Amino acid sequence: MTEHNDPRVDSGAFSLDALSVEEAQSFRSAAAMNVDLQRESDELLQTAAILGMAVDPVDPPAQLKTTLMALIMLTPQLPATPEGRSVALDAAAEPVALPLQSATVTRKVQSRWFVRPTVYLVGAAAAVALFVGGGFAGAVITGTSTTVDMQARGVAQISAAPDATMERTAAAGGGSATLMWSKSLGQSAVLVSGLPALASGSVYEAWYINGTTVVSAGVLEGRDSSASWFMLKGLMRDGATIGVTIEPTGGSDQPTTAPIIAMATA
Amino acid sequence: MLRLVTTDNEPGASAQLEFVVTVETLLERVALGEHAAFAEMYDRVAPRVLGLIRRLLIDAAQSEEVAQEVFLEIWRTATRFDAQRGAALSWILTMAHRRAVDRVRASQSGHDRDMKIGIRDLDRDFDQVTESVEIRIEHERVKRAMIQLTALQREAISLAYYGGYSHSEVASLLSVPIGTVKTRLRDGMIRLRDAMGVA
Numbered sequence: 001m002t003e004h005n006d007p008r009v010d011s012g013a014f015s016l017d018a019l020s021v022e023e024a025q026s027f028r029s030a031a032a033m034n035v036d037l038q039r040e041s042d043e044l045l046q047t048a049a050i051l052g053m054a055v056d057p058v059d060p061p062a063q064l065k066t067t068l069m070a071l072i073m074l075t076p077q078l079p080a081t082p083e084g085r086s087v088a089l090d091a092a093a094e095p096v097a098l099p100l101q102s103a104t105v106t107r108k109v110q111s112r113w114f115v116r117p118t119v120y121l122v123g124a125a126a127a128v129a130l131f132v133g134g135g136f137a138g139a140v141i142t143g144t145s146t147t148v149d150m151q152a153r154g155v156a157q158i159s160a161a162p163d164a165t166m167e168r169t170a171a172a173g174g175g176s177a178t179l180m181w182s183k184s185l186g187q188s189a190v191l192v193s194g195l196p197a198l199a200s201g202s203v204y205e206a207w208y209i210n211g212t213t214v215v216s217a218g219v220l221e222g223r224d225s226s227a228s229w230f231m232l233k234g235l236m237r238d239g240a241t242i243g244v245t246i247e248p249t250g251g252s253d254q255p256t257t258a259p260i261i262a263m264a265t266a
Numbered sequence: 267m268l269r270l271v272t273t274d275n276e277p278g279a280s281a282q283l284e285f286v287v288t289v290e291t292l293l294e295r296v297a298l299g300e301h302a303a304f305a306e307m308y309d310r311v312a313p314r315v316l317g318l319i320r321r322l323l324i325d326a327a328q329s330e331e332v333a334q335e336v337f338l339e340i341w342r343t344a345t346r347f348d349a350q351r352g353a354a355l356s357w358i359l360t361m362a363h364r365r366a367v368d369r370v371r372a373s374q375s376g377h378d379r380d381m382k383i384g385i386r387d388l389d390r391d392f393d394q395v396t397e398s399v400e401i402r403i404e405h406e407r408v409k410r411a412m413i414q415l416t417a418l419q420r421e422a423i424s425l426a427y428y429g430g431y432s433h434s435e436v437a438s439l440l441s442v443p444i445g446t447v448k449t450r451l452r453d454g455m456i457r458l459r460d461a462m463g464v465a
Contacts, residue, residue, distance in 0.1 A: 009445075012452030016426035017367040018433045042351050044452075047459040049356035051427050052363055054408040055321045056401060057313030064316075064330055065308055071334075072304055072341045077297070080345040168331075 008037060015044035063175070063194040070191060070228065071178075154231035155189045158182045165265075171195060171244070172260045179242055179263050186235045188242060188265065192220065192228060195260075198246060205247040206232050207255055208240045209262075217242065219251040239266045290354040297344040304341060311355060312337070315362045322366040322430040332369050336362045363427070370430040411461035419454030422447055 007030035013019045014027045031038045158164055161182035168178045175194035181187065190206065198204070206217040218233035232242070244261040289310055295303030315336055320329045339361055347357055412420055418440065425431045425439060433451065437444045459465065 009448050009452060012423075012450075012455040013426070013433045013448050015455055016423065016451060017364050018426040018431065018436065018451060020432065020434075040456075043459050043464050044455045045360050046352050046356045047455055047462060047464045048363065048427060049353075049359040050404065050462055050464070051408055051423075051458075052318045052359035053314065053355065053404040054401065055314070055317045055428075057317040058320050058329075060312045060316045060330065060333060064334060065305070065312070068308065068334060068337050068341075069301065069305060071338060072301065075338055075341055077299060078342055078345050080297070170327075 007031070007034075008040070011037065011040050011044055014041060015048045067176075067191075067193040070193070154187065155180070155229050158185060158187050158189055161185050167263060169261060169263050172258075177244065177261045177263070179265070181236060181242075181265050183236075183238060183265070186237065188217075188232045188236045190220075190230050190232065190242070190244070190261075192230065192244075201249050202246050203249050203251060204244055204260075205251045205255070206230070207243040207245065207259075208232070208234060208236055209243055210237050210240050214243075214254055216251060216253065219247070220244070236265065239264075241265070289358075290349055293340075293344050293347050293354045293357075294349075296341065297347065307340075308337060311358055314355070315358060318359060318362050319366045321428055322363070322370055328369060328373070329366075332365050333362070336365050339365070367430045371432070407462060411458050414461050415454050415457055416450075418442070419450045419457070422450045423454045423458070426451060 007027055010019055010023060010027045011031075014024060017024075019027060027041075031041045158180055161184055163184050164180060164182045166178060166180045168176055170176050171192075174196050175192065177195075178191040178193070180189050180191070192204070195204065204220040206220060208215045208217050215234060217236075218230070220228075220230045236242070241262055241264045243255070243259040243263075245255040245257045245259050247256060289307060292303050292307040292310065296307055312333070316329060316333045319332050319336070320326065323329045323332065336358075340358060347354065352360075412423075415423070421440060422436050425436045426433070431439065433447045434444055436451075437447045440447070442450075
């Protein structure tokens, strides 16, 4: 848009998310300076939302809620705007980075998992700014949030690191894992969600893999494996791949089964 | 505003109002950091949010990912929600639509989508049989308002909103200049706004 064009012509397309990113930004700037245009924009956005209300609903899988209830415990809320919460209907106009926004690349587990999978750079690492507001999955279900343990502090510490990065991947056999790590701290944590319950005698065990060196990063136990954060033990070295396998109770020195999760941190 | 639904004297209109008020109240409590309110708000709106995202993205797994992003954004930004400027459900669906469109544009599958799908699905948006009374009322409301548009306005709006197409894609699908598309989108949306009593 140039200043010679009337930004008003874009209000319909804006309300339908049909503008390019640049055009949408120009439109927002114009609307912010023009009360009438802002009102028209708000009204058309509400009109568009009614189009959305006419769409048939789809029931989400239960796992989505479980994951979200675990995630909000680690996700801070924005402070209300100082000037009395007067933000446009499209509050997202303000660039708000989400922890998982740039981290939803889903990768298949590599067949040779100890070989570092193709590197995916996860941008906006600085966007990850989380803290621990409460307990974990055990508490999630009942809605209370009183348990803050060492694991929580560890996860909080990683999330507060300037280079904290998050990435989500599907697990072979069902469920997913969200890995959060900080290279500067050399630490990582994993949020498992919807992993199948294991028969007694088996546990999930995490591993740090650097080339052909595989070191145990601890057994994921003591919590509901359907949605919980686990701090991984030991130092995460540069370029490590993090894997999870199913092992006999007590864990193994080296993995004995094919991994259900393998994620590169490089 | 949604509260104008009550002036339609339709069965279920008051229930609709109650529903909307409840979501707004829940959102205020979410803004205070209440996990239980978030859980309840989620239960209320998640099927609508996922339904809208699925309408645009088709793919179930991708849609769930985007829905997860949307709900985290709701959690983060509930403090910024301003009831003076629109209903809670509008705010939420606006967010869901934007993120779904972002995903459509970002993913290769989005670029590679068969553009004809958008055209073929046009009628679906108005002729679907749906079981929920609440949705059927919205559906009827949209359908009645849509009838008042010109064919070009209707097609352009449907492609943009339900198909997630940009104005330039809509222009190419309908073989009209971009400027014309922008004008039709605005004229059509204004007409819909007036027909549905949003002001």
